[in-house]
Amino acid sequence: MASGRPDASRHSAREAGAIGPETRRRVALGPAGGHAYDPCVHEFSIAQALADQVRRHAPATGRVRAVQIRVGALRGLEPESLRMCWEAVTIGTPIAESVLRVDLRPWTITCPTCGGTWSSPVPFVACACGEPAPAPSGGDELDLVSLTVDDEEAQ
Numbered sequence: 001m002a003s004g005r006p007d008a009s010r011h012s013a014r015e016a017g018a019i020g021p022e023t024r025r026r027v028a029l030g031p032a033g034g035h036a037y038d039p040c041v042h043e044f045s046i047a048q049a050l051a052d053q054v055r056r057h058a059p060a061t062g063r064v065r066a067v068q069i070r071v072g073a074l075r076g077l078e079p080e081s082l083r084m085c086w087e088a089v090t091i092g093t094p095i096a097e098s099v100l101r102v103d104l105r106p107w108t109i110t111c112p113t114c115g116g117t118w119s120s121p122v123p124f125v126a127c128a129c130g131e132p133a134p135a136p137s138g139g140d141e142l143d144l145v146s147l148t149v150d151d152e153e154a155q
């Protein structure tokens, strides 16, 4: 006749309510090559369109060494990622290893207070006259300016 103690009082080991402020999860971006964050999405499609255009304009003979483009400030393109994407979309094609030269046009800033106009790599700047918010304007051009083609294929 064992009158054991009620063993059922062992409460669950789970401590609900012990969740402190440390509940925010850190989201890993993964190793390089992962697709969690791809800075190239926008640039990639543009690089692809450019590559198509270059292939149409490239002469039948010779090797395209460099491609010069002009990009308006409004495009908001990152020349560095554009070049990376360029490599990616041209690899294994006749224009592989060509260099993409990006001429990124600056913003034109016009001050409504003093009437000054100047160009700037960034859109939001204060004017020297004290005007805090001069108006930025920029083009949205994306032009293929020139191709450098090497005709001397050493054979």
Ligand SMILES: [Zn+2]
Pocket (backbone or CB within 6 Å): 111, 112, 113, 114, 115, 116, 127, 128, 129, 130, 131
């Ligand atoms: Zn001003």
